[in-house]
Each structure stands twice: as structure tokens, then as C-alpha cells.
Amino acid sequence: MDSMKSLWWSEEVEAIYKSSQKISKAVVLIIIIARTFSLAIWPSYHTLVLWIPTFCTHILIYLFLKSAEYKSAVYKAISILIFAEYWNNISIFIWSPYLQVHSGLAEMFSYISIYHFMIPVVKNQWLWNLFLIKHLYIWHIHKIIIEGEVRLDHVSPFLILVIIIVVCNDRAQFRQSISFERFLYRKELELSRSKLATITQAVENGILIISNEKIEFYNSSILQLLGCEGNNLYSVLQRIEYCLDKKVTKMTNSILLFDDINFALENIINNEICLGITKQGTINLEWRVKKIIWESRPCIFLSIRNANQIIEMESNIANDKMKTILLRSVSHELRTPLTAITHFISEFSEQKKHKLNSEDIEQLAIISTSSKLMLSLINDLLDYSKILAGVFSIRKTYCKFREILKNTCELITIQAKKKKIVFICRVDPTIPEEIYTDSLRLSQVLLNLLSNALKFTMKGRIEISCLIDANGKLKCYVEDTGIGISESMMKKLFIAFSSQNSSSINPNGSGLGLSISNFLVKSLGEHPIKVKSQVGKGSMFWFSIDIFQGKYDQGSYEKINTLEPEELHYFSLSKYERYRSNSWTDVLVVDDDEFNLEVIESILNKYHIKHSKAHSGREAIKSIECRDTKHQFKVILMDCNMPEMDGLETTREIDLLYKEGKIKNMPYIIAHSAYSSDEDRQLCFRSGMSDYLLKPSPPEEIISTINKYL
Template sequence: MTKIDDLWWEQEVENYYKLLERFTLFSTLISVLFWTLSLIYNFEYYSSPGWICVLVTGTFSSTIVKIFSTKRAKCKSLVLLSYSEVLNFLLSYIANFMKDDQSQLIETIAFLVVFSFQLTITQSKLLFNILLLKFMYVWYINDIFFEDEQTRIFYCCHMIFVIICFLNIIYSHSKDIACEKFSYRSELETSKNRLNTIKESFSDGIIILSQDITIEFFNPRALQLLSTSSENLIETLKSAHYIENRKASNFIPTNNLIDDISYLLNNTQQSEIILGVTLISSSNLEWRSIQIEWENRKAVFLTVRDVNHWIELEKKVACDQMKTLLLRSVSHELRTPLNSILHFTGDLISSSHTWSDQEVKKLMMISISGQQMLSLISDLLDYSQILIGVFSIHKNYCNLREIVQNVCDLFKFQAEKKNLYICYRIDPSLPEMIYTDHMRLSQVLLNLVSNAIKYTLEGKIEITCTLTTKNLMKCCVEDTGIGIEETAMKNTFRFMKTSNVPNLGPKGNGIGLYISNLLSRQLGNKSIKVQSNIGKGSAFYFKVDIFEESLPSEILYRIESNDSENVLPFRIGKFYSKKEERKDVLIVDDMEFNLEVLGSILKSGEVNYDEASNGKEAVEKVIEKDCVDKPYKLIVMDCEMPEMNGWEASRYINQLYRQGKIKYLPQIVGHSAYCSDDDIKLCYQSGMVEFLPKPCSPEKILSTLKKFYM
């Protein structure tokens, strides 16, 4: 038998058994009632031994039925078969007291009633046929329909064969139909339960409105979100208004939700529509709708969801973006004047023969302070990039010794002022040129050395760079300072922590070490480690990946021959030779100081140049020079400028060349204090060929010019 057959049979047995329970209980109660009345009114019939026997038997039967109510279906089916046989016996017993024709009628009724009932609760065909033969035997011995012996035997045998075949066919067919109906009912019940489960557990509220603004359907979640009852649901919808600037639909100029719903019911809209956000019972609720057919009528399917979390998230993101824009803007405004300070201070130091030693020292302190300020600005920029998730590094080949030497030179005067000795050691097995982000490596070392100077009162600060067995460079900044307590180590690289050390005072909020730790993970996939002894000093160390998968032959040659110092001056000398034909360069910036700085650098390389104060003026000069066949070969373009910014100007110049309106396309180099990844990407997308940050060393500017100017 199939699983469906079993389930159907068990369900049928269960249903009939419940009916039997009710019947026996009702019969027992009636018997008790009549027996009680017989005692009151002295009815001898109901107080006779026979009736008392019936009463006891009924009570016993009811008890048996109750006991078997918790048993399996097969046990219950046996109880039902037993009771059906008792019923059959009672009907046959009653027939003995009737006339012959009435007796045969009762026997026939007993067969039809009892056998049809047993047909339903019988699970196997074998038992079914046994019961059928039993009834045929009863007919035979009771001489039903046939009086003479020969006729009775012949017809009974014939009827047995015919009835068995016929009833077996009926039994199979009726059972198949019953099972099929049961299967359909089960599937329907399962689907209904699933739909109810979905309706109850759906996170969004669902409301279906017909064309006459009548509620056709809703789920409990809708009432929960709207804080209303089913009776007041329509009134709640009619009183709902969109929050200012949160209406997404533009069907009707009103601010009422119900007006948009009415419009949708009277017009055709095929796709889902976001209506807007309403404020109901302190909850921000977003409404969406789509037209459907409900019972052959047009209707609107509304969904409503709580968007409090998303609105709070939007506010947080907007706040973070505002902070980022503020940091970006402030850092740009700081970089711009710092560019002039560092350059002109460098020029003054270069002409140190006109200054006294004390004045040179002061100029050096200005330059060092500017460099430290530049490092702090870089930290702020990095932090703003971390906030918006665009933080990254850019690797290239750089000179390790120059990086470390520059860091030591930068803190030389600060160290001398505190009577500290600052030095460095580099492992001879390390290559001279390493593959990393030199700006980020310098930034980490600067922050670690700056931190060491803050907390060191006497002794020395030493930078060591060694090659590990895994071909990584280990950088260590070790000091003889006051040390770090073990309980404070876990907060060393946390941002917005304030270090208050006795006799030293507050020492900042930790942004430098926080950024340095992030940079260390980018440079070598590991955080900065700390070892410290109270009163003896601390050591901060990190590892840097310094090798590329395949080294360019030029770099390999430099590492092996170690002749870079001989090659570089030769090439620079060739670039600045007066015998070379000089080609025009255009520098574009809206700040006079920046034009002065950049012009000073170009003059030192004996490069002629023109100036423009914005993108529009630059485009005009490019067209003008192109018309007289004296085109610019190179443009150094600031990005943020009034009238027309550098990106727009670059795109326009490239467009002029593609349209044939200018014959020569100058190479455009971006030069801006905005130096995030997005800003640099925008430069290349606008048609620029290179990017230089502000401030930038004269050597870097001149080497870039050499690349595109020659």
C-alpha cells in the first residue's frame, strides 16, 4: 500500500472512532438517565435484570472505547469491527421476533449497513473477502430468499461468486476515489497551512485594496506595523502622510498616501512602484504597490516595511560622508599653503651662505615642522579614506637608504633638543631598491620615530632594517624611553585614546599609530608588534614585502652594479643641457603661491613656461598656441579651480584634438592636493597621463617632466 493509502485509512479510522466514542458515551448517558427515572417513578421494565445488564454492558463498552482512544489505528479498527459485529448480531436478534418478510428485510439492512461500514475501515482485501463470505454464510443458514435446499445451494454459490467480484471492484474503486479525495484535501490543507505560515511570518505588512477602497486581505504584520486594528485599518491608511522629501511617486501633487492608492486603482501600472515613506506611531514605513486582479476585479497589492534602521543608517553614512568631505577639504586647504612653505624654505636653506648658522637652524626647524605637518595631513587623509572604504597603497621601486635617512634627518633637530641620539642600521643583504609604497613606508617610520621621541627622555632611538628568512624586510624602531605598561599595550593602536603620562602630559589621540598599524597590514599583511620594559624602553617592529614576483632587468642591473649614483646625474645633466632645444610648458593653478612654487622649480631646470589661472584660460592658451604652430608639449594642471576645473579642461582639450580643432595634443599632468584614489582615477579618466600630489619634491616634478617633455 502507498503512503497516501495508509494516511487515508488512518484518517478514516480516526474519524469513525471519534463517532463511536460519542455514540457510546451518549448511549450510556441515556441508559443511566432512564434507569434513574425508573427508580424515581417505579418503572419495573427499566429496573429489570435485563435492562441493568444492558446498562452495565453499555458502560463497559464506553470505557473500553475510551481506553483504546490513545492506541494505534489498527487497534482502533479492531474495536470498530467488533462493534459492527455486535450491531449486526443485535439486528439479527431483533429479526427473530418479527414476521418472516420483516425478518428478511432486517437481515438485508444489517448486511447493507454493517458491511458498508466494515468496507470503509477494512485495510486489506483478504479481510474484506472473509467478511463478505461470513455474510453470505449468514444468508445461507437463515434461508434468506430461498426456501428449498437445492435452489439455495445453487443460487448461493452463484451469488457468492458474483457478489465477491462485484464488491471487490466497488471496494477498489471507492477506495481509490476516497484516497484521491483525501490526497487533494491533504494537499489543500498543506498549502493552506503554508500560506498561513508565510502570511504570519512575512516581515513586511501586506494589504490588498479593491477598487472601492475596501480591505480584501491583510496579514497580522500590517496591523503590527501600523499600530492599528482591522476595524481601523482604512482610517489609518487615509490619515497617512508622506514625510517631507520622502515621497517617491509623482502621480498626484498631494502628500497623502491614500491619494496615490486611489490613482493606482483607476490607472494602469504594470510594475512595482515605490510610493514613499510615512511616519506612523514613531515608525518610518516605506510603501510599495503593484496592480493585481483579485476575484476578477482590479486591486492594489500594498507592502509596508519598517525602514527606521535604514534611515538611521542613511543619516550615519551622510554624517560620515560629511566628515570625510570636511577632512578632505581641510587637508587640501592645508596642503596648498604648505606647498609654498616647504619649497621656499628649501630655497632659503639652499642659499645658506647668506645666512648665519642660527638662521639656518631656524629655517631647518621650519622645514622639519612643515614635513611633520605634512605627515599629519597624510594621516588625516588616510583616515578619511578608511571611513569611506577606499584606502589602498601603490607600490613602486624606491631606495631604502634614502627613505630611512630622510626620516632620521627630519627628526635630527628634535632629537638634539632633547639630547637624544638618533641612528639607523640597514642589513647589507637587503637590496638597495625595494618594491613597496615608499610614501606609506616613510609614513609608518615617521609616526613610530615621532612616538619614540615623545616618550624618550634620554638615550637613543634606533631604526633597524633586516632581511628575514621569508624574504621580508623587518623594520624596527627601538627607543630607551619610559616603556609601556602591559595593561596599556592593547590600547596602543586604538584611535581616539589619549595618553597621559606623568611628567609628560597628554600626548595626542593616537591617530598616527592607528594609521601606521593599518599601513603595516597593507605593506606586509601583519600588524605592528610591540615589546616593552618599563623604564628600559620599547621596540615597535613590522614586516614589509619588498620583492616583486619578477624584477625588471634595469632594477636588477642597478642592484648588482650599484652604479645608480653615476647613471642618474648623467641623465639629469642631459635633460638640463642648455644646448637642448627647450619646449614650452603651461602651468595652470588658481593660486598665485602655487604658480610661483612650480615656476621656481621649472626655472631651476631651465624650462620656459606659461601660466594660466584656471581651466578656461588654459584651453584658450592651448588653442592660441596651436594656431601659430607653437603648441605646448606639456601642461601641469591643477584640478580644483574656478570657472573650469582641471578635469573638465583636460577632457575638453582631448575632445578638441579628436575633433581636429587642434593639431597637437599636449601631455597633461595632474597636480593637486586632492590625492585620494578616486581623485587620481578621475585624472586618468579625463585624459591626463600622470598625477603629482601637492606638495611634491622638485626632483619628482623634474623627473616627471623629463618623462613627457623630451
């Protein structure tokens, strides 16, 4: 409707329409008043018969002009017709005095004036045909009402003109209208085809439509992908074979692509099928086929795309997945023996320190430091695997910064002393005692930067400085007098496995530390690690992280906690006395590794916590079932990775025993695992476990976690 309206409606017609509203209303009012007076002065039967309906019609027309909203094209067209009708009445009064002839002749001239006035504006002659036919109809009604018949001698020149215009104009305008509409449709069709051609030629995918062994359509991309011309495209298509093990569809057993293409005609319309991969030189092509209706007949639509990037991406994803699995497995296997090493070294150092000489103590310290550095390397490998898998996460809590820094510096001090390098640690006293961050990640960053400085410093000093900047962020500087970094290496410094090529100086280093540290710093704060270096003189690394949970307010970050008398008494006890009160409680330790069992037993014995042990999930279930209901285990420390029945399955079995009423109380189960991803944690919690400990765990953390549930 809008498209047809646009053919005849224009700004000029809009202007006529607006002016016609006022003029038509005025003319109608004048005629109503004049005819009312004429009826009052000279009433006659014929006049009443003729003019009373006309009078009512004029009243309705006036009401229409007054009340209509003129929002649609129909209302606007009617308004113009009314305007033209009353323009005709005015024209008759204008022409009649000059012509001094029959009123029909004056009416003819009035219509000619309207025709010349309106034709340059209005494009659609159907509107005027309607107008002329209307007046012819009114004339017939007039003759029937007045004289009861229509005779030939009543036909005025006006009526002859009306008939000629209606007949001739109707035939010519009909042909013109049809021709014009065809012209518009042809233009729209050409525009649509032009747009379609632009789109099909622009896409990288090859497009081909086939019907009855004939190519109906193709774009330029398919010629480029297949390396052929349009005249031999069909023959090339018939010779294409699938790559080995790259056929996806099972429609036929043929290795020829064309056999499956023809078979696709038996398929459901618009049901797309991936045929498989073919090789064209170095390009892997993926073929997809669909049955469509093209020009009222079934055809085959083929879509071809270069699959090199997708295959490469899938290969990279598979490689990353394999790396993640390998790193996860290796790190787990490394953590297990490391748990025993770190624990027994610590125990031996504490128990035998009075019986050892200074050299033995120093050697034990080196072993302990090396094991902790090894743990740091394992953490780097684990973090890298998490980053590759997209499951890395930060866990911020309140922690003591000075304690974190002290533990880190102790590891570096021993190594620096061995290399006779001065190690300096400076801490701004305005740094709050407790900060809000991920303590494990912050410790990892500091250790990586300090280890890196120690690795490439042969003499001189290493210095770490920590302060609070103007924005309330913790800023740490690590400066050394080492070999320095060249500008070319500076660009690769934070890329994984691109450690500085200094094998002649120091062969150690996996090339992961700085890359992961940079990632951690951006996760803890907003900005990456910055570096400034000069070859032969040394380097300086620095970073800043957020350490406040809310908005930074200088001077208000120190919080004083008050303790109840009972809590004060509890913390005044020694850690041995503190747990002795729970000595009656039973704990079950489940682990398939004998070394891990000995470590946990050693820790529990030290804190006087009674316990039992099981070497497998099934043994743990038997121990729980054999226990008297009055002395059930309250806490189970469960290894997650065990043969036959792992920790998750064992936990679910214990939960089933409780639901079936075979055990009175459900024990608290603490996961003790070397897997540290969020997914592993969630699997543990979903199986029914209450808490999670990562191997190797410090003894204090193991005891405090167990004590929560005793």
C-alpha cells in the same frame, strides 16, 4: 504522473514485477511450444481460427517481455497484467482436476486466487477493473468466433462474478479513489498553508491584505509594528499620517496613508509602489503597496518594515560623504600653500647655508621638518577620506629602502635633538638595497610610529630596528622609553580619533596616525601592527610587510643592472648639465595660484628649462593658438583645480584644437593636482592627460617627469 504512480506502486509490487518477468517469459515459452505441438497433432478449422491469432499474440507478448526496458509505470503495469493472466491459466489447470466441473468454475476460482494474492499489495483497483474487463471482452470475441453469437446460457458463474466485481468494484472504488485523492489534496493544501503561515509569521516585515474595506489577511509583525490588536487594525490604519517630507508617492495630495492605499486599486497588478515613511513612536515605518489577485478578486497587498536602521545607515553614508568632501577640500587647500613653503625653505637653505650661522640653519631645519610633518598630517587626512569613500589603493614599485629610512629619520633626529632624546637607528645589512613595496605608504607608517614615540617620550631614547625575518618579510621595531599605554587604552589604540588621553602631557595628535598606519601595514603585508607596553616604562610597536614581488628566495634578491656607455655618460653629468641640453624646449605651466607658479618657475629656471606661464585654462588655449606651428609647446604642466575652466576641460579643448587641425602637434599634458584619489587620476587620463604629479612634488620628480616627454 509520478504522484499517481506512488499511490499504487510499492516495494512489494516492484518485487512481483521483477519475479513476473522471469515467470511470464517461461510460461509464455511453454504455452507457445505446447500449442505448436497441439496444432501439429490435431489441426482443425476452428482451432486454427482461434489459436493462430492467440499464438501470434503470445509471440508479441514474449518479445515485449524480452525487449522492453520497463522504465515507465505503464510498462510495469502491463508486465503485472501479463503475469496475472498466465497465473490464471496455471490456476485453471490446478483447480480443474479437483473440481471436476465446468472449466468456467475453475476459471472463477483462479481469478479469486489472483484477487486474494494481489489485492493486499496493489492499492489501485482500477488496474484490476481493466484486467477483468479485458477478459470479459476476450470471452465475447471467443463466442463470436466459435459460435457466431453470444447466448445467455453460455454465461458461466465466472462471467456473473466478473460482472458483479466490475460493476460493484467500479462504483465503490471510484468513490474511494475520488475520496482518497481529495484526502491527498486536502493534506497538501494544509501543508502549504502551514508553510505559508510559518513564513509570514517569521518575517520581520508586516504583511496586510485588504479588499472591500475588509482585512483578508495579516501577520503578527504588523501588530507589533503598529502596536495594536487585530480587531482594531483597520481603524488604526485609517488614522495613520505621513511624516513631514517623507511622502514618496504622488498618487494623491492627502497626508493620510489610507487615501493612497485605496487609490492603489487603480494601479496595475503586481506593480509595487513605495508610499513613504510614517512614524510610530520611535519607529520609522516604510510602506509599500501592490495590487494583487487574492481568491479571484483584486486586493491590496501592504508591506511594512522598520526603516530605522536604513535611515541611520543612509545618514551615516551621507555624513561619511560630507566628511570625505570636507577632508578632500581642506587637504587640497592646505597642500597649495605648503608647496611654496617647502620649496622656498629648501631653496633658501641650499643657497644661503654658507652665509647663515648655526642657529639660523637649525631654525630653518625646524621649519622644514614642521612643513614635512604637516604634509604627513595632510596625507593622513586624505587617506582617511579615501578609506571612508572606499577608494584607497596601494601602488607597489621597486624603491630604495635605506633612502626611505634616511629621509624619515632625518625628520625625527631634529626633533629628538631638540627634546634631548637619544635616537638610534639599526638596519640589518641583509636587507636588499631595493625592495618591492609602496614607498610613500611605508614612509608614512615609519614616520607615524616614530612621531608617536617622540610625542610621548619626555626623556630617554627612541630606537628603530629593521631586519629580514625567516619568512623573507621586512620587520621593523620602534621602541621608546615614554609614558607607556594602559590596557584600557590598548583596546582603542588603532581606532580613528581615539588618541590617548594625555592632554596634560602632550596635547598634540589627531588620533588618526596609528589607525591609518595599521590599515597601511595590513595592506602592505598580511598582519596588523603589534604593540607591547608597560605604563611608566615605555612601548614597543612592530610590524612586518612583504618586500619581494615573487616568491622569497634568500640570497637571490640582489639584482645587478648593466648600463650602456651612453647611459653611463648621461649619469656622469651633473643634474644641471643633464637638463641643459633640453634648454631649447618650451614648457607651458598653467596654474591660477601665483605662489605655485613661482615655485614651478624657480624649479625650471634652476634646471635651465625654458618655459611660459598661464594663469587660467583660457589663457593657456590662447597661448597655444598664438604659437607658431614650428615652435609648439611639447609639455604642459596643468593644474587641475582652476576657476572658470579647470584643467580637465582645458585638456579636452586642446585635444579638440589638435583634431580640428588648428595645432600641428598634440602636447604632452602632465596633471599637477593636490587631489590624490584613483578616481581623480582616472579623470585626468580620460581627459587626455599623459602623466600625473601630486602636489607638493619634489623638484627632482617634477623635472624627471617633464624630461620624459621632452
